Amino acid sequence: MRVVASEQAVRLIEESGGNLYVWPKRAHCCGAVTMLESSPRPRNGVTFQRIGGANGFDVHLPAGLARLPDELHLEARRFPRRVEAYWDGCAWVV
DSSP, X not given: OEEXXXXXXXXXXXXXXXXXXXXXXXXXXXXXXXXXXXXXXXXXXXXXXXXXXXXXXXXXXXXXXXOOOSEEEEEEETTTTEEEEEETTBSXXX
């Protein structure tokens, strides 16, 4: 899995401790669409595995995912200040 992160996302991850946890979350309002959530801390109740390091930080995904993306894109958002993850360039997981 290749991690593609903007400079702003890298800085935000480093400021938050150097770890990024990313997990799929099913949207209830939009049918069968699965979006990605991310946080500098693991989500309660989910077992994560370290997938790899990139750009000075570690990426963690849920253990046992059926498929990993070819690319995980990370962008920083300002309001609220956070890192958003995109699976193979998409805002949803297929």
